[in-house]
Amino acid sequence: MLTELAHVALLLGSLLILAAPIGRHIARVFSGERTLLSPLIRPIERGIYRIADIDENREMHWKTYASSLLVFNILGIAAVFLLQELQGLLPFNPDGLGPVRWDTALNTAVSFTTNTNWQSYSGEQTLTYLTQMLGLTVQNFLSAAVGLAAAMAVIRGFTRKNADEIGNFWVDLTRSVLYLLLPLAIVWALIFASQGVVQTLGPYVISHGLEGTEQVIALGPAASQDAIKFLGTNGGGFFNANSAHPF
Incomplete structure (x- = not known):
């Protein structure tokens, strides 16, 4: 007690x-004020704005902000869905997994893009390393960043009673990832990996027991996904057993 x-x-x-x-x-x-990480991250941030043609000093009306958020999420759903359907043709697929059933793929795409992260599949038997990294891990970052951006828009809406603008969605999204989520995720991923959480692109391992039985030990880049999963309050996991897995 x-x-x-x-x-x-x-x-x-x-x-x-x-x-x-x-x-x-x-x-x-x-x-947009200077922080401890600004000397390292600010050049990357400016580079992203330059490539994406974003004016960081231009704020949005709430309707523009909301429509940008919705369009971004819709594109995210489409990207994760297509990645699952095409994963059999793409690299980082050491176990030779094929496309995901369309309804499962759609459910997964919607749930991870909306930060719900509900799973109806076994990760190690359904998704390739590339789908886990480029699809689900990326959405663990982006869905959390979208939530932070939306929270900031609401806060500005309350504090700016007579203003028409509530910030720039693309700027809020970028800063959420670069300054808040990514640095912490890197630290936690390194801590997890140092404590035995698996982080590899190597193929699954075949183990032979004392009685001659064969066991497939699933591997993969799990530490990096678990780090942002916890930080972004995401559900879902790399393996079917989720965070209860011995890795």
Whole structure:
């Protein structure tokens, strides 16, 4: 009982201590102010704006902001769906998996794009490494970033009572990924990998037991997906057993 109470107290204490500094950091990020990571990330951010022809100083009306968010999510659903249907023809498929059944593919695409991440399949038997990385892991980043962007738009809507603009969706999306989600995900992925969470593009391993039985040990780039899964409050997992997997 005392141990459980100590865990709760540690969690609440950590939240109280970290809330203010993290809140200030998030505020600086979305305001475009200089942060500790700016010297490293700012050139990348500017490069993205230049390639995508985005004016970071131009804000949007709420209707434009909302339509940009919806179009981005629709394109995300289409991309993840097509990736699943074409995965048999694409690289990083060491187990020779074929296309996903269309209804399962559509459900997966919608759920991961909307940050629901509900799964009706076994990851190691259904999706290739490329689909897991380029489809689901990327959407774990983007769906969380879309949520952060939407939250910032709502906050600006309340604080700017008489303003027509509520920020720029593309800028909020980019900053969410570059300054908040990606740095933390890299740190957590390295911690997970150092503790034994599998992170490899190698093929599945065949193990032979003492009684001669054969067992297929599924591998894959799981640490990188688990890191953003926890940070982005995403569901779903690389393996069927999700985070209960011994890896």
